[in-house]
Amino acid sequence: MGAEGESSVCMGGDEQVNVNIRYSNGSKFSVKTSLLSTVGEFKGVLAQNCDVPAEQQRLIYKGRILKDDQTLVSCDGVQLCLQADHTVHMVRGSAPAPTPPSAVPASAGNTNSVPAVTQGGSPNTGGAGVPGGVASLFPGLGSGAFGGTGGASGLFGAGLPEFEQVQQQLTQNPNMMREIMNMPAIQSLMSNPEIMRSLIMSNPQMREIIDRNPELAHILNDPSILRQTLEAARNPELMREMMRNTDRAMSNIESSPEGFNMLRRMYENVQEPFLNATTMGGGPATDAGSNPFAALLGNQGGTQTRDGSISSTAGPETTTGTTIPNSNPLPNPWSNTGGSQRNNATTTSPTGDARVPSIAGLGGLGLPELERMGMPDSSAFSQLLQNPAVAQMMQSLLSNPQYMDQILGLNPQLRSMLDTNPQLREMMQNPELLRELTSPATMQQMMALQQQLSQLSGQQSTLEGSQTGQGRGTQNNMGLDLLMNMFGGLGAGVPPEEVYATQLSQLQEMGFFDTQENIRALRATSGNVHAAVERLLGNPGQ
């Protein structure tokens, strides 16, 4: 089966290949066809799969409109050849002469007119799924792990509405994910294998799996593997490449005798418990937030329920609701429902904006959970904040940038944070954002977080080093480590060349060769490559 649509060689022969169709209303489906058939015949096949009659179909591929009398392999001379698994655009054109008026609104209003032919069956070979996959994998580590043992006392418990939203945006927007992965704070966090490890190990189920599978433990113990993985998560291209390689390797294994069994065993020993660990609550969980991983997988959109994904991985072939025999490589278990989600990425915020929700996310990470921890000050604080008079005062105070500045200046912690992170300062001076921030809910969260932070630092001294300690102590300690690390990353300590290594190489690739200049730009933009490029091109900030 010519599933390796990579080669640029035309595929001759009359074998049936998979061709994906993308209809202008956003729906997608796949059909099997012989590449030797003509475009006209192909339209006939398509007409059986959707409600657009052949004569109204307009097919566009590689920037060319396909004409009925051409064959699919030689659509425009020999050069243009449709390849397996490539996608053709279909648009509903006007009907031929007799009924011109009825055809006019056709392409506008018929969003529902295409029957759900294998829709959402992410037909792409790993490609489409992976950016989402990356996103869903790493919030997994991020959020799930932050959540500690998945108990209610998790420092950064999942299951808060805000956080879930952030997470959802993350899974749907690979750009934002990349953005976040590029933030120095996260980078420094991630580059510490010890922390990653403790994050993962803090989930008892995960620990069990790892205990049972020494290979996995080995992976976790090897910082370079972790680093590699995280690197991959930052770079979707690399990730895709890795996924593709893995898929290929898997299908090779599968075709060797005993290979299939091996894969099955692997699945049974590792994947299933792993999925269980990530999807089921630690105990008799009542709220979705009890296991942070659960919320994560729950996000993956309607089609792929947990059971679905398990049973589908069981036979190593499958995906979500496809009716096409699968010619794709093995499914990517991390993948969410793939391409279909691409469109509803709600905030396609490019570059800069992505940062805002993420920061807000950082702020919003901890509220109800923290309060549940029963810290007296925190609840007092929140009561105070709920007092309308106070709220009003706060609001008027905070909506005035100058006041804000003063306040920020008074608080040495904040000031040092601002000093090391000019972007933050910019944000703080943006009245829009301030207004956002001063919404009572956000305020409350920020306060609670700050409160916790200071309390944690108090506790830290007593708990230092007691990673193996029990209960909350460990978690607090861990959480603190996390935070310290995150914020520590913003400051000095590590030479900028190291902190911004990836961004630097990206800039180099783009043709900015002055390393010092690059570092300056990256510093000023706290590691945001896009912003750095803008800056290097001569217009600082924005």
Added chain:
Amino acid sequence: MASASQASLLLQKQLKDLCKNPVDGFSAGLLDESNLFEWSVTIIGPPDTLYEGGFFNAIMTFPPDYPNSPPTVRFTSEIWHPNVYQDGKVCISILHPPGDDPNGYELASERWSPVHTVESIVLSIISMLSSPNDESPANVEAAKEWREQRDNFKKKVSRCVRRSQEML
């Protein structure tokens, strides 16, 4: 030389991505399979605009120092639009060389930046189709009609749309 190979690597990658995971609203491929620097793009007239139903072909030409310099985009289909020159050349700010606008119309941030890809460029063109900018028109006549004689403008556009369908 290094930058030339950089450009072709980038373009190659984008081509592969677009073939595998095309974006709604347009389709792109190479004009001539042996030349990565000339792309043929078909833009599907965006729904709910005057251009709805049309298929507009354009050629995108990349300079050897892409992504440091912007490509040029030229419609080969006839198209009537305030921001498209009579010869089909598209005039939008992100395709203008980086730096400050000598005429002071555009912010530097609106001009070319190496982060733009075929996808982002074509999407910008699609958005240009749905909302013409008559501030600094490329086709003065079209801009004038757009502003003052909307009916005439519509008529001309729908003629273009019809023509673009006929060539199917």
